[in-house]
Amino acid sequence: MESATFPISPLLPAIADSLAAHPRLVLEAPPGAGKTTQVPLALLHAAWAEGRRIVMLEPRRVAARSAAAFMARQLGEAVGETVGYRIRFENKVGPRTRIEVVTEGILTRMIQDDPELGGTGPGGIAALLFDEFHERHLAADLGLALALDVQAQLREDLRIVVMSATLDGQRLADFLDAPRMSSEGRSFPVQVAHYPARREESIEAQARRATTEALARHPGDVLVFLPGQREIARLQAALEAAAALPADTEVLALHGELPVEQQSRVLQPAPDGRRRVVLATNVAESSVTLPGVRVVIDSGLAREPRFDPNSGFSRLDAVAISQASADQRAGRAGRVAEGWAWRLWPESQRLEAQRRPEIAQVELTGLALELASWGSDALRFVDPPPPGALAAARELLQRLGALADSGGLTAAGKRMLALGTHPRLAAMLLAARDPREQALAADLAALVEARDPLRSRGDALAERWRALAAFRGGHTPANASRTALAAIDAAARQWRRRLRCDATPPDTVEAHALGDLLAHAFPDRIAARHPADPLRYQLANGRMARLFDDSALRGEPWLVASELRFEARGDALLLRAAPVDEARLREDFPQRFVEREGAVWDPDRRALVARRESRFDRIVLDSRPAGRVDPAQAAQALTDAVRELGVSALPWTDALRQWQARASSLRQWMPELALPDVGDGALAATLDAWLRPAFAGKTRLDALSEEELGQALKSSLDWNARQHLDRFAPARIVVPSGMERRIDYALDDGGVARPPVLAVKLQELFGLADTPRVADGRVPVLLHLLSPGGKPLQVTGDLKGFWDRTYPEVKKEMKGRYPRHPWPDDPWSATATHRAKPRGT
Incomplete structure (x- = not known):
């Protein structure tokens, strides 16, 4: 013991x-x-x-x-x-x-x-x-x-x-x-320095220089933090080829995909006392102890999940670590004695204080499936899931057949949950009709999850599968990575084991076999060729997409895309796809082929028209005129149009965007008020509740007035919530001059409330000592102090400090430029004003 x-x-x-x-x-x-x-x-x-x-x-x-x-x-x-x-x-x-x-x-x-x-x-x-x-x-x-x-x-x-x-x-x-x-920790002092990069130098090259220098200058083992396996493999090859490494130095990798024996070897001291260089992902940041480490070299990067709209999954992206992670990594150098930490990013670069929770930045379909299985949404999360992302996840689950219209889990949903993988892949694995298709579905699951095994560009998924089949036959194509194919083959074996599938993967498959299965994973990305352009396709979700000009899939009647890039404007780009057999689609998805007559959004006329249509989801297979628009269908059709175009297509005004920013900011500053989420994502997820009633009797999008939009937006706030908003996040504030001045509210790109801004002429604040505050005194207003001509003089959140320290210099500079405006020696006792001095004074 x-x-x-x-x-x-x-x-x-x-x-x-x-x-x-x-x-x-x-x-x-x-x-x-x-x-x-x-x-x-x-x-x-x-x-x-x-x-x-x-x-x-x-x-x-x-x-x-x-x-x-x-x-x-x-x-x-x-x-x-x-x-x-x-x-x-x-x-x-x-x-x-x-x-x-x-x-x-x-x-x-x-x-x-x-x-x-x-x-x-x-x-x-x-x-x-x-x-x-x-x-x-x-x-x-x-x-x-x-x-x-x-x-x-x-x-x-x-x-x-x-x-x-x-x-x-x-x-x-x-x-x-x-x-x-x-609890206290066990640590010794660590000297932290930033190791400079050379121009156009890769992170691996910089880490290689730092490692060889650290081995020469400092005792003990060296721990190098890199974002992922690819960077580890490249640096390991470079170090082992470097003549500068001492002869008794061993280079070891540490990441989650290593066999247990290799992981155990890294976590134990070197039996012969040799120095070691350990190349690790952030798996070495906590929970495991690496004996003998005296030097940490930190790339400042980690691979963390981010939602990738191209694939529809959360992917691991290389991102900057938080300051907390940087401090924790540096501390690894001080576990046994005094140590050194070299950081491979500029000292001027500022890191976020803490790591952002994944729940705020990843795809939530798996979470939505778990919540449906639990049977309750009333769970207490440290940070609640964003409503917009959760609503999109539930919509996808309904497409996959995992959720009933009531929101409960279907029998298929229960089977998908038991597989313990992303619901898209689970739906595909369960759609296989026989053991041979199960084995092929296992291959596809492994291919979709893995990095691309081909070095050359190409959008045909079949080419990747053929490379895998060739690898199994003992031949690796020249444009493929043997290591990547081996990893995909191993993952496919694991999927077959989980499915209890004893069938051998096929050597060859029919042209549409891959797409027929993949359609169950990406039902929203099934696409039909445009009748006038063999490179354009309409997706089941209503968007348009385009193939590469030299695509091997050109002219296929039906495709399903496993990866596509959504552009801000214009068509999406199909990055990876496979052909689909229409007959198989009609067998597997009969309920999605429909004949209907009703109001349809015409994007060119930006209005509704009456059509008789044959559709697969939102793909129009045939369309003919059908008389006048039925008013009973118009409101829903216009709401669906906004769902497709985005809420930015509505007639927003600056005043309405300010109202939205006020409500969103106050929701963050005073969570106890329980204000509803009125951000664009939440609004898009609840269009039927707040927007559809406003479209009653209308057949055109531009028939909705700014006033009607404002009433619809504000309907989500009850009387008490509106009173709280006006009281704690006022649109205007009375300044000492007696004038009302506007407060500007805004959110950053991540949806976090920025400090509210009050732009006001300096003379209007004479006599005011304390910076104005909102949110019941919790949030100071950022003052943009203006000259009499309306030009910015100073930005400050500390008005008292400005009067004490900065005002004398401002007065000295501005008094000659604006002689008809007051510049008192004592701004504390001066009378605030928005006017110039009377002539002759």
């Missing part, structure tokens, strides 16, 4: 005592404190946990295996006895296991499958621990929301512990109504 003292050790009794008295706890502890491995062991023998399990959520597979192995060694046991772990495709728990370390998808399934979590008897779950919560993964946020609901409704005895190295602990403690405890 291993024994060691950790910085968190003195706090462990207090943690157990706190959980005996209160069922929730927020624990802050820096890397190296020992929270991941010591807290579960300390709770094992608590009276409230006797005979029951403790489940700890780890966001990464490497950390889950490492934490379980370390705790098992401390108990003198093998993994799978008292301590085990469960991750995707791997399970090491046994009948005696009482501490389970699980990854995020596993925890969600455990709660969904058994909301009582085994109850209060032996074998039930006594506590859920959320480790490294600051990473703010969507699955962790969902898991916590589900756990809180279970605790509130079914299991008051359930303990919930949220642990992190860097987070806003007080905010989280307030949200959870939980005690907050903090």
Whole structure:
């Protein structure tokens, strides 16, 4: 049995005592404190946990295996006895296991499958621990929301512990109504410097220079943070080829896709004492300890999920890390002795303070499916999902057949959920008619999820599949990556295993076989050729798309796109697609082929016309005139037109946009008012509720007046909400001169409220000491102080400081330029005015 003292050790009794008295706890502890491995062991023998399990959520597979192995060694046991772990495709728990370390998808399934979590008897779950919560993964946020609901409704005895190295602990403690405890860490001083890049230098080349210099100048091992596997592979090849590396230096990679044996090797000290260079993703940022590291070289980048509208999935993009992550990475150099951290970005570059939660920036179809399965939207999220993104996710789930019109889960939706993958891919995997099609669907799922295995450009998905088939036959095409094809082949095997499919993947397939399956994953991207242009296609979602001029798919009657690029104006661009057989479409989607007569939006005339149409979803297959527009259908048709064009197509005025910014800002500044979301995304998601009534009796979009639009927009706020808006976010404010002046409100590109701006002539504020505030005094107004001629003089949020320090200089410069306006020596006692001095004074 291993024994060691950790910085968190003195706090462990207090943690157990706190959980005996209160069922929730927020624990802050820096890397190296020992929270991941010591807290579960300390709770094992608590009276409230006797005979029951403790489940700890780890966001990464490497950390889950490492934490379980370390705790098992401390108990003198093998993994799978008292301590085990469960991750995707791997399970090491046994009948005696009482501490389970699980990854995020596993925890969600455990709660969904058994909301009582085994109850209060032996074998039930006594506590859920959320480790490294600051990473703010969507699955962790969902898991916590589900756990809180279970605790509130079914299991008051359930303990919930949220642990992190860097987070806003007080905010989280307030949200959870939980005690907050903090532990010291174990660290030595770290010298931080910014290592300059050369002109046009890649991040790998800069990291290579920094690594060789660090090995020459400093002792110990070197840890290099890079965004992903590609960068790691390129830098590893460059370092191993470099003659500058000392002969006894070993270069190792560390990321989540490595085999367990290689991961374990990196996490153990070098047996022969050699120096090591570890090239890691942000998996090494927390939860795992790398012995011997004295130097950290940080690229400042990480691959994090972002919604990719081209693919319809959340993809991993290389993005700048937060300041909290940068500090945590640097701290890795000070775990055993004094260390050094070299940052590969300019010192002038400013990072966001904390990592933004995934729930605010990824695609939410999987979340919407989980919520439907849970049967309630009334979950408490630390940061609630954006309404617009959630509404779009539910619309897609209905297209996929996972949700009924009532919002409940269908039988197909339940089967999709059980597959544990993105609902698009699940729908495709379940659509296969026989084992041979299942094997082909497994190939497609692996291809769609993977990076492109071809080096050459091309939009035919079939070319990628043929390269995979050739690889299996022992031949790798010249324009393909063998490594990428091997990874795709391995992923396809995993899909076949999950589907219990024993069929061998086919060697060849018919022209439409790929598209016939893919249509079930992308029903909104099924496309029919334009009758007058073989390169243009109309999509099932109503948009138009275009092939490349040299496309191998030119002229195909029907396509389905797995990737396309939506342009701000004009047609989308089809990046990857496959042909579809219309006969198969009619077999698989008969309800989507319809004949209808009614009002149709004519984009050229920007009005409704009556047509008799044959359609597949929003693809018009045939259209003929049908008399006059039916008024009963007009309001809905115009609302649908706005849904397609976007809410920006409405007759907005500056005053209405200001009203929207005021309401959105106040909603953020004073969340307790519970104001509705009136951002463009939320408005687009609720058009039927607020806009459709305003279109009654109209047949043209421009028939909606600015006044009618304003009334429709403001209908979402009741009388009390409107009073709050006028009181706490006024459109105008009376300044000391007695005049009313406008306050400008605005949101940044991420929808976050900016400080409100009051542009006012300096002379109108004489005698005013304190900066005006809105939102019940919480938010200071940013003053744009103007000259008598209306030109900007100063921007300040500290009026008192301006009068004390800056005004004398402004007066000296402006008095001669504007002699007919007052420039008193004492602005505190001067009379505010918006006028010039009378002539002769």
